[in-house]
Amino acid sequence: MSPSTLSDNDQPHNHEQQAGTSLWRRLLWDSWDKPPEERKLILKMDLTLMTFGCLGTFIKYLDKSNLSSAFVSGMKEELSLYGNQMNYASTAYSVANIIALWPCNLLLTRTNPRWFIPFLEIGWTIITFCQSAMTKAVHIYVLRAILAIFETGHFSAVVYLCGAWYKKEELARRIAIINITTAIGPMFSSYLQAAAYNGLNGVHGKSGWRWLFIIDGSISLAIILPQIFFYPDVPARQKPDRLFTAREIEIARNRNPKEGRVKQGAFTLKQVKRWVFTIDIWLLWLISFCNCVCQQPLLSMPYWLKEWNTITPGSYTVAQINNYTTPIQAVIVVITLAMAWTSDTLLHGRRWPLLVVGSSVAAVIFLTLASTPIFPENRAGRWTLYYLSGFCQASSSMFWAWTQDTLSGDPATRAFASGGLNVWAYVADATIPLGLFKTVDQPGVVAGNYGAAGFAVLHSLTALTLAYVQYRRRGRSRVAIVEDVEDVEESQAPDRGGNKSTSVVRESGVY
Template sequence: MVALWPSSLLLVRMNPKHFIPGIQLGWTICTFGQAWMKTPTQMYALRALTGVFSTGHYSGIMYLAGSWYQKGELARRLALMNTASQIGPMVNSYLQSAAYVSLTGVRGLSGWRWLMLLDGIVSLVILVPQFFLLSEVPSKLRPNFMFSENECALARARMPREGETELKAFTWSQVVHWFTIPEVWILWVISICNMVGMQPSLSLNFWFKAWNTVEPGSFTVPEINSYTTPLYAIIMTTTLGLAWTSDTFLKGRRWPPMVFGCTLNAIVVLILAATPVFPSNKVGRWFLYYNSGWGASANCMFWAWTNEILAGDSATRSLALAGLNVWGSVAIATIPLAVFKTVDQPAVVEGNYTAAAFLLLQAGLAIALAYWMHHKAQKQLRNSEAQEDSTESNFEDVEIAPTIKK
């Protein structure tokens, strides 16, 4: 959380082409290091550094996408990247199961140390091509083996508000401006609501484990790791569906999918809160947990919205995108301590009611922001029309001098 905003400003100064692979390299080195840590101090240091290096990656990717894609394209691209971020935990769950079963004790290393090595190897394989293939933002794009001069010009022409953005030195008045934009604060609160609304889906793992206390031998460790993965698959599918709907049928409107996803998610969470945690029939509650990620599916809506609202102002856009992570992280670092305590899992009734309230608040804020932006656009249109009328009136009042012929 501390590193997020400085990271966002470095992103703008350094360009995503260099910044994103750079921080991933740092993350990879720290992940390899965790396979060999021996003391708590080493663990604290490596985990802290891992957090610093990972902090700007997601918002950096979102910033880069917002620099390249138009309104009817952006949500789908962000959804694809969100889908990739869901595939990560799925793959990691299978890796955890494999490491637990097959690698524990191999060459004297425990399974979790092998998992760190495997994560580092995967990251390294993905990292190397980025140094050659990851693109710059259009304003800094130059001809290379991927883009011709005409294609560079096309990239800038497609995004005129981003294509020729000139970044000047940061000033104090600019900093004040960053933190006094009403729509940015609405988006930040939406991010808070989204992160709290996601918490009930995290109870699924605890629920499987708790069944072994109620009915010993209900689920093995590999089964628990594997049975949680369909939740990510469902979130991936619904994320892509909402994004395609927003970009196509809804013509770039972001609030309807968000309202739909959050409202449906709130209904699911309220049912979880009002029904027994350990029912006689596991299937019903199992189904509810699998459908507790609809709010998370709408995540790319407010990320796309932030990119679009702040198009043409690179520093503000980058800082606002990082702020979505900052305030979301603040929320999940504090609110779960009160209502989603690990010792209470999976019987977090108060937490589920709290999550439902935040999800409904997110839906309400999406409607409010849509109204605010519509009202703002109408006001700008009226001002523009009034200015044009004034210009035409002045033009009509000008006396045209007679032409003098020799």
């Protein structure tokens, strides 16, 4: 057998082996099977967008959880918060977010994130330090409202930037990694509060819960400076700098052609109409609203642990109340990552199946929480239900990625829709707890758990509806393309070889 024959026989095997290796590389991390030049670009994108997105989101959700952690760690008694003051503080925070979200998100399409986002971070840090000096309920309302203005739109802005830089099959995993910091923040908050209560309570005359906000602000200071030097703009506006070369910017624009060369100018009436009349946007917003409602039941666990002390005095210490709730977030982290990897790889970018799975499982858990004793003899069952109550929250990366997929190529509409995801989440935060999850009803909130189950079902139905709408739209597009091809072919005269010219079709982008 000749060498050439051996080579020919081995080649299919080598191709098969390479394809298998490439598949596994892509399943583990999507840049590992890319050419070296593109792989280097993606690494730079990850080191900036991902790092700053994760750190910024982490510190925001650390602060959100710090208020709850502080409440069960001495703030309630020190500030005499025995009514629904926590609900009112949450409402003030949510209303301020709602007012400021769309202006901030749309402003991002016309400004450089390198300056805009750090400016918001500085204001946020100052207000965080101020929270350590609160002495009455009205201070909480005012400071939380001002904090919300500086915080507003951070996550949606980060996702907007990711949608401009990353391809569809890369997006869900990145959003999920940023999103899990919304779970890691509360975990860290509980551990941090336990440490502050045990180690800093009374130091310099300050309670442990006050030190929590001081530590929070100090962490935020450390992450502001690098953003000023390295935060990228969208590819269409990005200029060569200390991080990205002209060649890498060109690759980035070619990788994501719908977004890579589109510069948002003045907003047009046509765009504004698209914001209001695109049914996909409204369905995505409804999913976000439902998802936020479905995050409420898991917040009952610290109240539940604290309430056991009135039934059996000495059941749980402050440190235990803070620490025993953290596995909820750990479970959310694992499920979030599993969903993102599944969506980007096995499901080839489809988002709706995992939204349906997450909310369906959540509905069963919420119904069980609502229909079983609040303080059973065996605590393990309800304890487990709380730990598993974050399934719907874990699917939130799916509708964020779905929004970027659906509206790619129209920066302003994508920014508007992304901001709206947060707006409607805050609408849910501002309204639903006042009726279904009142502080004075915790930890029972039976009506709230039943209501959350209903919203979980609506979450599933809305995701299915949007999937069907887009499926029908793609079907109509395929029919229109086929009809266009047939019309063009009929209108073309045969060339000398008897074949019809297809130049017009190729120019029209059908082939």
